[in-house]
Amino acid sequence: MEIGYCPRCNIPLRGKRCDICNAHPYSLRFHELGDIRPASKYERGLLSKLIPFKEIRSYISRRIILLARQPGLDYRKDVFLDGFKFGTLEYIKSQKWRWRFVPTGKGAALIYGLTSHIDFELRGKGHMKGKKIEKEVSGDWAIIKINACTGVAVKEERGAKIKDVYCGRIATKKRSDMRNAVQGNRFFLEKIEKEAVEKIKRSHANYVAFSGGKDSEVALYLAHLAGVKKAVYLNTGLEFPETQRFVYNFADFLGVELIELSPPKSFWEVVDERGIPTKDRRWCTKYLKLQQLRNLRGVIVDGMRKYESLRRMHAPSTRRIGGLRTVYPLFNWLSLDVWLYIHYRGLPYNPLYDMGFERLGCYTCPSMLNAEFHRMKKTHPQLFRRWFEYLKKQGYGEEEIMDGKWRWNNLPPKLREV
Numbered sequence: 001m002e003i004g005y006c007p008r009c010n011i012p013l014r015g016k017r018c019d020i021c022n023a024h025p026y027s028l029r030f031h032e033l034g035d036i037r038p039a040s041k042y043e044r045g046l047l048s049k050l051i052p053f054k055e056i057r058s059y060i061s062r063r064i065i066l067l068a069r070q071p072g073l074d075y076r077k078d079v080f081l082d083g084f085k086f087g088t089l090e091y092i093k094s095q096k097w098r099w100r101f102v103p104t105g106k107g108a109a110l111i112y113g114l115t116s117h118i119d120f121e122l123r124g125k126g127h128m129k130g131k132k133i134e135k136e137v138s139g140d141w142a143i144i145k146i147n148a149c150t151g152v153a154v155k156e157e158r159g160a161k162i163k164d165v166y167c168g169r170i171a172t173k174k175r176s177d178m179r180n181a182v183q184g185n186r187f188f189l190e191k192i193e194k195e196a197v198e199k200i201k202r203s204h205a206n207y208v209a210f211s212g213g214k215d216s217e218v219a220l221y222l223a224h225l226a227g228v229k230k231a232v233y234l235n236t237g238l239e240f241p242e243t244q245r246f247v248y249n250f251a252d253f254l255g256v257e258l259i260e261l262s263p264p265k266s267f268w269e270v271v272d273e274r275g276i277p278t279k280d281r282r283w284c285t286k287y288l289k290l291q292q293l294r295n296l297r298g299v300i301v302d303g304m305r306k307y308e309s310l311r312r313m314h315a316p317s318t319r320r321i322g323g324l325r326t327v328y329p330l331f332n333w334l335s336l337d338v339w340l341y342i343h344y345r346g347l348p349y350n351p352l353y354d355m356g357f358e359r360l361g362c363y364t365c366p367s368m369l370n371a372e373f374h375r376m377k378k379t380h381p382q383l384f385r386r387w388f389e390y391l392k393k394q395g396y397g398e399e400e401i402m403d404g405k406w407r408w409n410n411l412p413p414k415l416r417e418v
């Protein structure tokens with residue numbers, strides 16, 4: 001998977017040319033399922049905390065940072081700065097759960113260029129990447145110099161290992177933010193808006209699903225432009241208060257009718273009997289959401305995107321839910337496109353994104369990452385407590401809960417080792 005990047009304006013490009021400087025983009029590659037997007041305020045704050053140099057903190061605070069997902073059990077993302085892979089940010093368990101950032105060789109070269117900081121110098125010939133060295137690394141990583149090259153060494157149980165080396169200088173780049181990115185992608189954004197609105201019009205949709213997340217917000221906005229007047233909000237009773245408020249406010253803001261539907265019995269009334277919803281036994285979506293749609297007839301606009309997950313990548317381009325047929329105007333959009341569009345139209349968005357959440361859904365959702373589940377403990381202690389206590393009552397130990405083991409009926413092999 002790849003997107004374009006303008007080296008002059010220091011912004012991602014989705015069109016064939018940069019609408020600011022007219023340059024042709026070069027390609028920035030990332031994982032097939034990376035679903036690249038700008039870093040949130042929370043993630044920018046994390047990087048700032050994890051990189052112990054004030055020059056770097058100030059540099060990255062004035063540049064676009066892009067994140068692309070990497071396969072893994074929890075949060076693990078490639079971090080792109082100035083259009084190259086600057087490092088990896090992940091949430092890991094090493095004694096306790098915590099965040100770790102490790103720069104690439106190129107990232108280390110940029111850090112060295114801005115700070116002149118070196119942890120230690122090595123002499124060596126030939127290929128150094130992957131070599132073990134007898135040095136004590138105090139944090140997670142250290143910047144090393146090998147002849148004319150810069151590299152990064154990561155801490156191992158004993159000593160350290162050279163993780164990556166880059167031979168060359170990294171030039172600093174122009175400041176950039178989302179406003180610049182919108183300017184450089186103006187033509188592309190006009191185009192995808194037009195295509196989506198036409199698709200919705202052609203489908204004769206009469207409803208649009210609205211959950212309060214960024215994709216469904218954009219779907220609602222586009223459906224509104226296409227003349228759809230009714231938004232359907234499936235309130236599971238397990239929504240974050242921010243989501244609930246955002247749903248009401250955004251529907252008001254657009255002046256669309258909001259149809260709020262809830263299950264006949266609440267989650268808490270049925271969970272004892274049905275059991276904890278897990279990734280491999282997910283009764284909740286059907287019971288809490290889809291069943292409520294059974295009395296609706298016609299066509300419903302839905303913000304589903306194929307890059308959200310492997311399952312959605314192979315999902316059919318339309319679907320029937322009772323008497324409803326779905327239409328997916330954002331099916332081919334990247335997360336980046338959704339964010340560019342939100343900024344392009346100056347739309348408000350759910351505040352949870354800036355608080356460290358990426359997937360907004362129920363606060364008991366087994367699809368949540370541990371990074372998000374643990375974050376909830378800080379941001380929504382009461383909701384966290386309620387679910388945590390319930391899981392404990394079902395026989396899970398505190399550590400098992402924090403490791404996220406309740407999210408599977410049959411644990412995947414990799415997780416058994418955690």
Ligand SMILES: [Zn+2]
Pocket residue numbers: 006007008009010018019020021022023184
């Ligand atoms: Zn440009």
